[in-house]
Amino acid sequence: MSEPFGIGRHAGRGPAPFESCICCFKGDTPTGMLLVGEAEWVMGAMMAMGVPLEEAQGTVEYMARTQYGCLPGHVPEIDMECALRVCADCAGKAGLQVAKLPQMWRYPQPEHLRLPEGGE
Numbered sequence: 001m002s003e004p005f006g007i008g009r010h011a012g013r014g015p016a017p018f019e020s021c022i023c024c025f026k027g028d029t030p031t032g033m034l035l036v037g038e039a040e041w042v043m044g045a046m047m048a049m050g051v052p053l054e055e056a057q058g059t060v061e062y063m064a065r066t067q068y069g070c071l072p073g074h075v076p077e078i079d080m081e082c083a084l085r086v087c088a089d090c091a092g093k094a095g096l097q098v099a100k101l102p103q104m105w106r107y108p109q110p111e112h113l114r115l116p117e118g119g120e
């Protein structure tokens with residue numbers, strides 16, 4: 001299991017506290033979730049929890065590069081597994097749940113939210 005994202009890298013909002021929630025930057029957040037799905041869906045889920053578009057995009061691209069070896073600006077064709085450190089409050093905004101790390105609440109992308117084949 002890879003380390004949940006949200007440690008020390010927050011584009012544009014300055015240095016983040018240690019082990020902070022990726023959405024609100026609250027430090028010492030002991031909870032997380034694992035989003036499993038298309039890059040676009042992962043971004044949408046992050047934005048539903050209050051992450052600005054640019055940061056959601058940056059995070060997904062960062063993971064695509066570091067975990068999947070994608071070229072900059074590209075995302076994998078397969079489902080991504082994005083481990084995120086998120087507090088219960090932010091997850092709750094999107095109606096999602098978290099689990100205490102190293103457990104992570106697993107959210108697979110629902111079938112009906114998949115992009116149509118070949119659609120871009």
Ligand SMILES: [Zn+2]
Nearest residue numbers: 021024087090
């Ligand atoms: Zn939070």
